[in-house]
Amino acid sequence: MTARGEMVMEQPSEDTLKVILSGHWKLGGELPGADKVQQTLEARPGVRNLVFDTRELVHWDTGLLTFLVNLGTFCSRQKIRLNRDGLPPGAQRLLELASAVPEKTDARQAAEGVSFLTHLGNQTVDFFRSAGEMLEFLGDTVIAVQRLLRGKAQYRRSDLGLIIQACSAQALPIVSLICFLVGLILAFIGAIQLKLFGAQIYVADLVGIAMVRLMAAIMTGIVMAGRTGGAFAAQLGTMQVNQEIDALKTLGISPMEFLVLPRMLALGLMMPLLCLYANFMGILGGMVVGVWMLDIGFIQYYNQTAAAVNLWNLGIGLFSGTVFGVIVALAGCLRGMQCGRSASAVGDAATSAVVTAIVGIIVSTAVITVLCNFLGI
Amino acid sequence: MTEKEAHITVRDLTMAYGDFVLMRDLTFTINRGDIFIVMGGSGCGKSTMMTILIGLKAPAKGKVFYGEVDFWGADPPTRAQIIRRAGVMYQSGALWSSMTLAENIALPLETYTDLSPARIREVVKLKLALVGMAGFEEFYPSEISGGMQKRAGIARAMALDPEILFFDEPSAGLDPVSARRLDDLILELRESLGTTMVVVTHELASIFAIGSNSVFLDVSQRTMTATGNPNQLLAETRDPNLRLFLTRGEKS
Numbered sequence: 001m002t003a004r005g006e007m008v009m010e011q012p013s014e015d016t017l018k019v020i021l022s023g024h025w026k027l028g029g030e031l032p033g034a035d036k037v038q039q040t041l042e043a044r045p046g047v048r049n050l051v052f053d054t055r056e057l058v059h060w061d062t063g064l065l066t067f068l069v070n071l072g073t074f075c076s077r078q079k080i081r082l083n084r085d086g087l088p089p090g091a092q093r094l095l096e097l098a099s100a101v102p103e104k105t106d107a108r109q110a111a112e113g114v115s116f117l118t119h120l121g122n123q124t125v126d127f128f129r130s131a132g133e134m135l136e137f138l139g140d141t142v143i144a145v146q147r148l149l150r151g152k153a154q155y156r157r158s159d160l161g162l163i164i165q166a167c168s169a170q171a172l173p174i175v176s177l178i179c180f181l182v183g184l185i186l187a188f189i190g191a192i193q194l195k196l197f198g199a200q201i202y203v204a205d206l207v208g209i210a211m212v213r214l215m216a217a218i219m220t221g222i223v224m225a226g227r228t229g230g231a232f233a234a235q236l237g238t239m240q241v242n243q244e245i246d247a248l249k250t251l252g253i254s255p256m257e258f259l260v261l262p263r264m265l266a267l268g269l270m271m272p273l274l275c276l277y278a279n280f281m282g283i284l285g286g287m288v289v290g291v292w293m294l295d296i297g298f299i300q301y302y303n304q305t306a307a308a309v310n311l312w313n314l315g316i317g318l319f320s321g322t323v324f325g326v327i328v329a330l331a332g333c334l335r336g337m338q339c340g341r342s343a344s345a346v347g348d349a350a351t352s353a354v355v356t357a358i359v360g361i362i363v364s365t366a367v368i369t370v371l372c373n374f375l376g377i
Numbered sequence: 378m379t380e381k382e383a384h385i386t387v388r389d390l391t392m393a394y395g396d397f398v399l400m401r402d403l404t405f406t407i408n409r410g411d412i413f414i415v416m417g418g419s420g421c422g423k424s425t426m427m428t429i430l431i432g433l434k435a436p437a438k439g440k441v442f443y444g445e446v447d448f449w450g451a452d453p454p455t456r457a458q459i460i461r462r463a464g465v466m467y468q469s470g471a472l473w474s475s476m477t478l479a480e481n482i483a484l485p486l487e488t489y490t491d492l493s494p495a496r497i498r499e500v501v502k503l504k505l506a507l508v509g510m511a512g513f514e515e516f517y518p519s520e521i522s523g524g525m526q527k528r529a530g531i532a533r534a535m536a537l538d539p540e541i542l543f544f545d546e547p548s549a550g551l552d553p554v555s556a557r558r559l560d561d562l563i564l565e566l567r568e569s570l571g572t573t574m575v576v577v578t579h580e581l582a583s584i585f586a587i588g589s590n591s592v593f594l595d596v597s598q599r600t601m602t603a604t605g606n607p608n609q610l611l612a613e614t615r616d617p618n619l620r621l622f623l624t625r626g627e628k629s
Contacts, residue, residue: 027490027492027500028490028491028492062504062538065503066499069499070499088569089569090565090568090570093565094507094566097507097558097561097565098503098511101506101509101511102511103512104511104512104513340519342474342475342517342519343473344474344475345519
């Protein structure tokens with residue numbers, strides 16, 4: 001296909017340049033550029049008028065229009081009169097339409113480079129602002145909880161039920177798998193060392209205490225952060241994009257009570273239960289290794305575990321679980337509520353919710369561990 | 378222009394969602410260079426009709442022909458090739474939110490032509506100017522108003538100079554002047570480039586101003602009850618539902 005546009009220039013009089021266009025002026029074909037006309041015009045400064053002859057023009061589309069627009073901007077800069085009469089009527093009208101609304105001149109250009117110090121300053125300001133927002137959100141939650149305790153909170157019971165189902169029963173398979181395997185892995189690692197001393201039986205203590213006191217809660221927390229925290233952020237973020245949250249606000253319903261509270265309640269209530277379940281799965285994983293690989297009797301393993309794990313361990317584990325649940329819910333809801341108004345903002349919100357939740361889980365684990373150490377439990 | 382060449386032919390089309398039949402027995406022809414209006418009350422399946430015409434949803438029964446080709450009977454690559462020659466403006470713009478307007482309009486050009494980046498920039502500038510949004514290249518969709526998003530959506534649909542342009546509710550949510558300019562743009566593109574336009578709308582002013590052919594989908598009958606030039610339909614129809622629709626329910 002050799003559909004190409006041709007251009008010839010001639011100068012019928014001293015101050016007039018005639019551009020003769022012919023052939024196929026289609027986008028994607030071979031077209032002469034406007035710069036050729038510009039060069040000619042610059043070489044002949046006497047020319048004040050530009051006219052066109054398009055009788056030989058077969059087809060045209062955007063290709064011709066961009067050429068003419070370019071020429072138009074050049075001519076108006078050089079104060080040359082561009083006479084559109086010779087152009088196809090359709091092109092004339094389209095050009096008119098294109099120039100009907102003046103160009104927005106205060107439009108920004110693509111982002112310019114910023115110096116390192118500016119960047120650092122911006123980041124610092126952002127950090128403090130986001131810390132402030134987080135505190136504000138926390139305060140709002142406390143107020144919402146207060147209203148809940150006084151029985152004044154507005155939320156739908158059925159929503160709470162659905163969320164509870166989504167973050168408990170539906171999470172069981174993945175929690176089972178992860179915690180079972182973590183128990184198994186702990187038992188393997190312990191077994192290698194303990195075997196050296198002939199103390200395989202203490203694998204039961206190791207797995208039992210590690211799982212019940214800490215690992216089950218952490219693993220469940222991280223699974224829930226990825227599974228449920230991200231989902232909360234995406235859900236609320238999409239509601240933000242669709243102005244659903246604005247609709248709640250204008251109705252006088254607090255989104256904190258209507259959306260955040262049930263999610264926080266659901267996770268806060270369900271996490272200890274999930275942790276308890278995770279404890280069993282972890283111990284089961286350890287038991288599989290103990291009974292089949294280390295030849296510890298089933299009853300023996302059970303007794304050893306029961307003797308090693310005391311109520312304090314269980315209590316601390318469940319307490320941590322509850323804290324993690326609240327952290328995951330709050331992180332998800334916070335990022336969802338802060339979400340911008342576009343699809344990519346929803347993605348950012350989900351990512352940031354998971355990151356915030358995991359950081360929160362690890363930091364609070366450290367705090368709880370140090371506190372327990374102080375209290376001697 | 379010597380025309381009346383069929384561009385899209387719809388034959389015995391039934392649209393359904395599962396067991397729920399939305400519209401049945403639709404038969405009409407869209408000629409080359411038509412401004413074809415798909416009209417009807419809310420929920421009559423206007424937008425669904427468009428999704429079938431642009432290849433997003435298969436019809437429950439019946440056929441759609443592009444020229445001579447059976448659109449839904451063809452294999453997916455053929456279908457993709459046919460639909461590449463069409464541009465679609467979605468109801469709320471459907472601009473990709475992670476890209477600036479310039480990038481949005483440039484994407485089809487980068488994908489399907491081998492124009493240089495500089496040429497693409499020129500085309501983008503022109504298309505934005507055509508919809509009255511010159512200078513908005515570096516804005517993100519979330520930073521402009523709904524009406525502007527719509528117009529930018531049209532600029533993107535026009536990027537490749539398509540043979541057919543589909544508009545889903547183009548003037549809904551636009552101010553009267555912008556809506557009028559949009560109608561002018563549609564007329565102008567048809568006049569100058571010979572583009573076939575399929576416009577899904579219920580804006581009466583637009584229907585009478587630009588429509589050269591139309592189909593009326595009647596919710597209560599679950600089928601089409603009229604096809605033809607809207608102005609002619611208004612003058613001649615005896616159908617009370619269509620009359621009610623075309624006169625905004627005012628008794629004459």
